[in-house]
Amino acid sequence: MVCTTSQFDLIVIGGGPAGYGAALYGASAGLNVAIVEFDRLGGTCLNRGCIPAKSFLETAAVNRHVMHSKDFGIVLDGSSSVDFAISQSRKQKIVDGLVKGITGLMKSRKVTVFEGIATLGADKNVTVTAADGTSQVIQGANVALAPGSVPRMIPGFDRGGPIMSSDEVLDLDYIPARMAVIGGGAIGCEFASTFADLGSAVTILEGLPKILPGLDVDVANIVVRSFKKKNIDIRTGVKVNGHTPNSEGGTTVHFGDNENLDVDVVVVSVGRRPFTDKLGLDGTAVKVTERGFIEVDEYCRTGEPGVYAIGDIINTPQLAHVGYAEAILMVKDILGEHPMPVAYDKVPWAIYCHPEVAWAGPGEDACKAAGIDIVVGKHQFRANSRAQIIGETDGLVKVIAKKNADGTAGTILGVHMVGPWVTEQLSGGYLAVNWEATVAEVAEFIQPHPSLTELFGETVLSLTGRSLNA
Numbered sequence: 001m002v003c004t005t006s007q008f009d010l011i012v013i014g015g016g017p018a019g020y021g022a023a024l025y026g027a028s029a030g031l032n033v034a035i036v037e038f039d040r041l042g043g044t045c046l047n048r049g050c051i052p053a054k055s056f057l058e059t060a061a062v063n064r065h066v067m068h069s070k071d072f073g074i075v076l077d078g079s080s081s082v083d084f085a086i087s088q089s090r091k092q093k094i095v096d097g098l099v100k101g102i103t104g105l106m107k108s109r110k111v112t113v114f115e116g117i118a119t120l121g122a123d124k125n126v127t128v129t130a131a132d133g134t135s136q137v138i139q140g141a142n143v144a145l146a147p148g149s150v151p152r153m154i155p156g157f158d159r160g161g162p163i164m165s166s167d168e169v170l171d172l173d174y175i176p177a178r179m180a181v182i183g184g185g186a187i188g189c190e191f192a193s194t195f196a197d198l199g200s201a202v203t204i205l206e207g208l209p210k211i212l213p214g215l216d217v218d219v220a221n222i223v224v225r226s227f228k229k230k231n232i233d234i235r236t237g238v239k240v241n242g243h244t245p246n247s248e249g250g251t252t253v254h255f256g257d258n259e260n261l262d263v264d265v266v267v268v269s270v271g272r273r274p275f276t277d278k279l280g281l282d283g284t285a286v287k288v289t290e291r292g293f294i295e296v297d298e299y300c301r302t303g304e305p306g307v308y309a310i311g312d313i314i315n316t317p318q319l320a321h322v323g324y325a326e327a328i329l330m331v332k333d334i335l336g337e338h339p340m341p342v343a344y345d346k347v348p349w350a351i352y353c354h355p356e357v358a359w360a361g362p363g364e365d366a367c368k369a370a371g372i373d374i375v376v377g378k379h380q381f382r383a384n385s386r387a388q389i390i391g392e393t394d395g396l397v398k399v400i401a402k403k404n405a406d407g408t409a410g411t412i413l414g415v416h417m418v419g420p421w422v423t424e425q426l427s428g429g430y431l432a433v434n435w436e437a438t439v440a441e442v443a444e445f446i447q448p449h450p451s452l453t454e455l456f457g458e459t460v461l462s463l464t465g466r467s468l469n470a
Contacts, residue, residue: 007138007139007140007141008032008033008034008112008138008139008140008141009026009031009032009033009140009141009142009334010022010023010026010031010032010033010034010140010141010142010143010144010331010334011033011034011035011036011118011124011126011138011139011140011142011143011144012026012033012034012035012036012143012144012146013035013036013118013120013126013143013144013145013146013147013279014035014036014037014043014144014145014146014147014148014311014313015035015036015037015039015040015041015042015043016042016043016044016045016046016146016148016311016312016320016323017043017045017046017311017320017321017323017324017327018144018146018148018310018311018312018320018323018324018326018327019035019037019043019144019146019147019148019310019311019323019327020035020041020042020043020102020106021323021324021327021328022144022146022310022327022330022331023035023106023111024102024105024106024109024111025327025328025331026327026331026334027109027110027111028109029331029335031331031334031335032110033109033111033112034111034112034113034114034138034140035106035111035112035113035114036113036114036115036116036117036118036126036128037113037114037115038115038116038117038118038131038278040099041099041102041103041106041113042095042098042099042102043148044148044149044150044312045320046095046098046099046102047095047099048166048167048170049166049170050320051094051095051098052091052092052094052095052170053166053170053187053190053191053194053352054352055087055090055091055094055095056087056091056170056194057190057193057194057352057353057354059082059084059087059090059194059198060193060194060195060197060198060354061197061354063080063082063197063198063199064197064354066080067080068391071391072391082175082198082199084172084173084174084175084198085173085174088171088172088173091170114128114136114138115130115131116128116129116130116131116135117129117278118278118279119278119279119280119281120143120145120279120280120281120284120286120307121280121282121283121284122282122283122284123139123283124139124140124141124142124143124304124306124307125137125138125139126138126139126140126143127280140306141306142306142307142308142334143306143307143308144307144308144309144310144327144330145279145286145294145302145307145308145309145310145313146309146310146311146313146323146327147274147275147276147278147279147313148274148275148311148312148313149272149273149274149275149312149313149318150272150273150275151165151166151167151268151269151271151272151273152268152270152271152272152273153165153268153270154182154240154268154270156241156242156243157182157240157242157243157266157268161245161249161251162245162249162250162251162263162264162265162266163243163251163266163268164265164266164267164268165267165268165269166187166191166267166269169191169265169267172265175195175198175199175200176195176200176263176264176265177200177201177264178200178201178203178250178262178263178264178265179191179192179195179200179201179202179203179263179264179265179266179267180202180203180204180205180253180261180263180265180266180267181202181203181204181205181266181267181269182205182240182253182266182267182268182269182270183204183205183206183268183269183270183271184204184205184206184208184210184211184212184213184234184236185211185212185213185269185270185271186212186351186353187269188204188206188211188267188269188270189204189211189212189223189227189351189353190351190352190353191267191269192204192227192232192353193227193230193232193353193354194353196227196230196231196232197230197354201231201233202230202231202232202233203232203233203234203235203261203263204227204232204233204234204235205235205238205240205253205255205261206234206235206236206237206238207236207237207238207239207240208236208237209236209237210224210236211223211224211227211234211236212351212357215357215359215363215416216359216363216364216365216398216414216416217363217364217365218364218378218396218398218416219357219359219363219396219398219416219417219418222355222394222395222396222418222419223353223355223357223418225394226354226355226394230354235255235256238255238256238259239255239256240253240254240255241254241255242254243266246262249264250262250263250264250265251263251266253266272312272318273291273292274291274292274293274294274312274313274314275312275313276288276292276294276313284302284304284307285302285303285304286302286303286304286307286309287302287303289315291315293313293314293315294309294313294314295314296308296309296314298341299329299330299333299339299341300314300326300329300330300333301333308330308333308334310323310326310327310330311323311326311327314326316342316344317344317347317349319347319349321347321348322342322344322347325342325347326342329341329342343434345361345362346360346361346430346433346434347360348360348426348427348430350423350426351423352423355392355394355395355418355419355420355422356417356418356419356420356421356422356423357417357418357422357423358416358417358418358422358423358425358426359414359415359416359417359426359429360414360415360426360429360430360433360434361400361412361413361414361415361433362400362413362414363400363414363416364376364398364400364414366414367400367413367414372402372413373402373403374400374401374402374403374413375400375401375402375403375408375409375439375463376398376399376400376401377398377399377401377409377459377460377462377463378396378397378398378399378459379396379397379455379458379459379462380393380395380396381393381394381395381396381397381419381420381452381455382394383455383469384450384452384454384455385449385450385454386450386451386452386454387419387420387452387455389450390420392419392420394418394419395417395418395419395420395422396417396418396419396455397415397416397417397419397422397455397456397459398414398415398416398417398459399412399414399415399416399429399439399456399459399460399463400412400413400414400415400416401413401438401439401463408439408464408465409438409439409463409464410438410439411436411437411438411439412429412432412433412436412437412438412439412442412460413433414433415428415429415430415432415433415456417429417456419452420452421452422452425452425453425456428442428445428453428456428457429456432460439460439463439464440464442457442460443457443460443461443463443464445457454469
C-alpha cells in the first residue's frame with residue numbers, strides 16, 4: 001500500500017549524530033521536520049560505536065586502577081576478576097537510556113519519526129518502506145541525506161565466528177584470551193587498549209609503517225611506548241594474507257612472510273565506508289564518487305537543489321561532532337542565515353585509547369611540509385603535579401605556533417596532546433587554534449592549580465621566552 005503524506009520543511013534520512021542533530025536543531029529553529037531511520041535512533045555512534053566503545057574503555061580503566069591500587073596504599077584482599085557480562089549489561093543500559101533520551105527529544109520538538117528504509121527520488125519525494133513491506137511517500141522542501149557508514153572488511157575475513165568488525169566486538173560478554181586487531185588506526189587502537197587492560201594478549205597488525213598514521217610523531221611515539229608497556233605486540237608494515245579456523249572456535253591468522261598467529265578473536269578495524277546502498281537517488285542530480293561518497297559543496301549542498309548530504313556519507317572527517325557541525329551548517333543555510341563553512345582542517349580530534357590523544361590543527365611535520373616557519377613548545381606530563389597525584393605521567397602537550405619575523409612565537413597553529421584525560425582538556429587549545437589566537441594572548445590565561453590543564457598553559461607560556469614550572 002502506498003500513500004502520500006503532507007509536505008515537510010525538512011526530511012532527514014538517517015538517525016545518527018548528523019541526522020538526529022539536523023532534526024533536533026532544525027525543529028528548534030521552527031522547521032517542520034521528519035526523520036527516517038530503519039534501525040534505532042542514535043546511529044552507529046550511539047548504538048555500535050562511540051558510546052559503547054567508551055563504556056568498555058571505562059571498564060578497562062577501572063580494572064587498571066584496581067590493578068595499581070597498591071600504589072595508592074589500598075591493598076585488596078584476595079584476587080580480582082572482570083565479569084564482562086556485567087560490563088556488557090552496563091554498556092547496554094547506558095545506550096538504551098541515551099536512545100530513549102533522543103526519542104523523547106524528537107517527541108517534545110514535534111519531529112515526525114518514520115521507521116523504515118528511505119529512498120530518494122525526483123522532486124524530493126522520499127519513499128519509506130517499513131519492515132512489513134508497506135510503504136508511503138513523503139515530500140520535503142529540503143532533504144538531508146545522512147545514512148552514515150558501515151565497517152569495511154577485507155578479503156578472506158567475512159564476519160562470523162571469531163571474525164568480528166567493530167560492530168560485533170561490542171557485543172562480546174567475555175574477554176578473549178588472545179586477540180588480533182587488524183588495523184592500527186584510531187578505532188583499532190581503542191580496542192587494543194581496552195582488551196589489553198582487561199587481560200587479553202593483543203597483537204596489532206598494521207600494513208603501514210606505523211600505527212596511528214597522520215598523528216604528530218611525538219604524540220604517536222608516546223602511544224607506542226605505552227602500548228608496549230601493556231605488552232601489546234605491534235606488527236607494522238605487514239600484509240594480512242588470510243586465516244584458518246580451528247576446532248576450538250578460534251583461528252590462525254596468516255600474515256607477513258609466512259608468519260602465523262593463533263588467536264581466539266580477530267577484530268577487523270580498517271576504516272568505514274559510506275552507506276549509500278539503499279538511498280536510491282534515481283531521477284536526482286545527486287552525484288556519488290567512485291569511493292562511494294556523495295559530492296557536496298562547502299555548505300553540504302548536493303547537485304540536486306534542496307538536497308543536502310551530511311555526516312559520514314560525505315568525504316569529511318568521520319566524527320560525530322563534525323556531523324553535528326554539518327547539521328547546524330545545513331539548517332542555517334536552509335534558513336538563509338549565511339553560515340560560515342566548517343573549518344575541517346581545525347576540527348577537534350580525540351582518540352580514547354590509554355593514553356588518550358587529542359588535537360586540533362596541523363602537526364609539526366605537516367607545518368614544515370607546507371613551508372610554514374614555526375616555533376614549537378612541548379612539555380611532559382611527568383612534571384605536572386596533578387598527573388603525579390593521579391599516577392598518570394605518560395604524555396605531553398605540544399603547541400605549534402607561527403614564527404614571527406622577529407623570531408618570536410605568534411599565532412597558534414596546532415595543539416597536540418597525549419596523556420591523562422586530554423580529550424577533556426583540548427577545548428582551550430581548540431579555541432586558540434580556531435580563533436587564531438597568539439601565544440602572547442593565550443599566555444595571559446590563568447589555569448587552575450593543581451590541574452592537568454596547567455601543562456597547556458605552561459607550554460604556551462614557555463613559548464613567550466619565559467616560564468614557571470615547565
